[in-house]
Amino acid sequence: MLTYEEAKRAFDWNPTIRNLEGNPLDILTSHEGVAIEYFSKDERRSITFKELKSKALRLAVYLKEVEKVKKGDVISVLASKKIEQVIALLASFSIGAIYQPLFTAFGPKAIEIRTKDKPPRIIFCQDDQKDKVNCVPFSKFDEMLNYGELKEIEKINWDDPIILLYTSGTTGIPKGALISKRLLLNAYVYMKYGIGLRENDVFWNPADPGWAYGLYYGIIGPLMFGKTVFFLDEPFNPDRTMEFMEENKITNFAFAPTAYRMIAGTVIKKYDLVLERASSAGEPLNPEVIKWFKEKYNVIVKDHYGQTEVGMVVYNGWGYDMQLKAGSMGLPALGYEVDIVDGIIAVKKDSPGFHFLGYLNRPEKTQEAFRGNWYLTGDEASKDQDGYFWFIGRKDDVVKVSGYRVGPFEVESVLLEHPAVLESAVIADEDPIRGHILHAYIVLKPKYQPSEELKRDITEFVKTKYSKHVHLEKVDFVNSLPKTESGKIQRYLLKKKVQ
Template sequence: MSQPRNMQDYDKTYAEFQWPHYETYNFSRDVIDRWAEDPNKLALWWVDDHQNEVKMTFREVSEAAQKFCNVLQSQGIGKGDVVILILPRLVEWWVINIACLRIGAVVSPGTTQLTAKDLRFRLQTAEAKCVITNETLAGRIDEVIGECPTVQSRIILNSHREGWLNYHEAMVDASPEFPAVDLGANDNAILYFTSGTTGNPKMTVHTHTSYPVGHMVTGKYWLDLTPDDLHWNLSDTGWAKAAWSSLFGPWICGAALFIHHNDRFDPKQTLEFMGKYPITTFCGAPTIYRMLVLEDLKAYTFPTLRHCVGAGEPLNPEVISVWQEATGLTIRDGYGQTESVLLVCSFPAFEPRFGSMGKPTPGFDVQVIDEDGNILPTNREGDIAVRVKPNRPVGLFKEYWKDPAKTAAVYRGDWYLTGDRAYRDEDGYFWFVGRADDVILSAGYRIGPFEVESALLEHDAVAESAVVASPDELRGEIVKAFVVLAPGYSPSEALVKELQDYVKKVTAPYKYPRAIEFVTSLPKTISGKIRRVELRNMEWKR
């Protein structure tokens, strides 16, 4: 069993922890430039499936980011301007993130699976001034750019396209010097789009002095990183998890990132890489681990691996046991949200209880509360909440941008509500019960039922639809749709596939319903609202 590096005594660390306070902060200057003082300090090690490798030091990352700051400035992009960034795991994704932070722009990452409709919504709603992507998505953006009047700059990688600035050509003559902008508590840094139960995705805003600083606990205490580590996180660059474990957490600790750029996840290749490269720490969604343990783990070696974590959804105890038997390492669950940094975790300093979420993160007062905001006694189910009064902890989001009503709805007295439910045992361990709302957590993806229902209703065959989470052994949950057909249509396997393909086209492919059940009616309230909870409970009792 590997010994923890950064937390030896959980109770002592939790009791004594204090957040650092910054009047002004710039992650590019205060973290990247600091590590760049050592010209040989490795920042990232990138590989692809074609024997290509790139290694960059912190100094090289800093210089490249400063050059891109000058490119952004030449395009009229500066402090407070929203930059939509949609790229796969390419080195430029990291450089561009650091540049946006340095210049004070608001970076808004997105998955490469977004459709033209998704992109139009994001560009319009965020009032984006700049969009950066590759040839794959540039065409989709060009389909809707006429409806996005705030966009004044389009930057493309590895290609040439009319109306777009080529990233690499623009970098050639750019100056490698750009002074970091001083940024304060109200200056927006990151803008995430996160699915809810109703309507379009919400815009979750984080600030410069809160979110990057808050991931100090992510990197130090959960990932257990030091400057000697090579950390590998398997996460889509469009999700907050990439910021957690592929950017802020590791680089605050001076750890180097291992990055594998490929088209799809390959469990055999992943296991081979753990023996081929000196990877010391590993982070993956529970779905990843479920796929890894299906392989013959005895056929692989893990010579440098010392620490493993998982996040995104609860991890099955049996998977943890199989992985532990093969590697000698316990997968440490971490819990948090797009709206936060790490909130609860099975930290390396104490024995985990398989299936438990762990204990609260230093710097956060996390409790299970009732409807009146009272802390519940042990073993009583309630809402997971974070105390925000009288002192708001570092790492929580600023607001749902342009939506004060939704922002206000997630607070109850002195508490911020995570939207999840749990209970706490006599020893302080949290045990996840489920979402308080209808959001579906599938293979690490957060999917709002409204978006899928809306897509289905656009099809002529669908009169009504209700979408819920259905249990799945591999993905944890899958999207299931209950569909009432319009007159003239009959249930068939062909129609199931047609509806699935249709949803893939009009919304991001990962959101499509993997299961469709045709029904004659849907359960509803007296006021006519669909009772998704009834359908969900039925699914989980099967």
């Protein structure tokens, strides 16, 4: 295996650009075998690449001829993990429409916010969602596949928009990020070098396809490489996730830090896994969780960093040999220039894989996101002498306590080492003397009960393990933490509580 430096020197975008030149429909369905395996409590079914393409081309005819969908129109899909939504995704690509995923936890108001900037020509939905919005349920799908197959697939250029995703963020009103076909270049590089996908791998990314990580690298990435997409259409359960990996002999796995934390914090049974590679993305992964997987299953969970707007751009890649520094985000993705600009992680927009076209109807927000040729992510980090990135926190979350800058993540990671703590979120309350004091909200593991004694023990634990000059002043035990629909902790909602 090449070292990171060797891979970086040898990397050339041109072969990838040539390979991905056509319509995404053709690129994602030009393989043999099973494209999707679907599992739920009630059924199991599958579809081949050939069947997937045929159904997408049939739906495309209906969309063009009956719904009058044109290139650049939006097609929205409100679904969890369904074969039909992949058919709709590919049909959208084939006619040059913009695919917009909607998360099933959204209520009518959240859907309204995400569909008013550019109203969709049609909204598809799984049947149990049809009371939320005026949509065409999947049970009507078969009726729409009787119009023959699309003969002329739309030409899509690199800078044509193909996806519209609203970034929930940790603060503020969601913004509609327009994503171009260059996403395919990003997905190719990430699957090959970040995920380190190998020919014989059985890959599973259970992230919800209503969000970037699940859509980009749970559907588009695997299909691009001819891998079967596994849909476990059930609410997340730590033991069921491990059981599914055992049953399906998963060798390469990618998921969100929240899921890894829940598995490490609650799973007691020993599962017979053949897992060799694991990746985490969405938030920084706490070192204690990495340690648990190494001790229990001899698997390293590698931390990866990205955003809806730019995809995965910094990571501890599996596709080359690199030193692993515990707690680091890793090194820039091949083909990308990533640096720290005014303390913020910034991505040079002239990479062929840079796919962010701007925020829909929000020119001022789009302008704010750029500094010259650099896209600013809004995440604070530092870079060491070897070029490794170290996460500090969201720009809005980092605070000064007694004159020291503190990112909540590092304190949360220490808290996770305490035997009673399942999850935590740390914010800063204003204090007239010290500027700010640290305030932790903690979800306890099932066998622990809240008490003043436990509060004192946790406070002392942090003081000893983290720092004597920066310690917790307040601890609140809660049943759950506020999170975005994709699982990121919303600290600003906790801040509002104390104002």
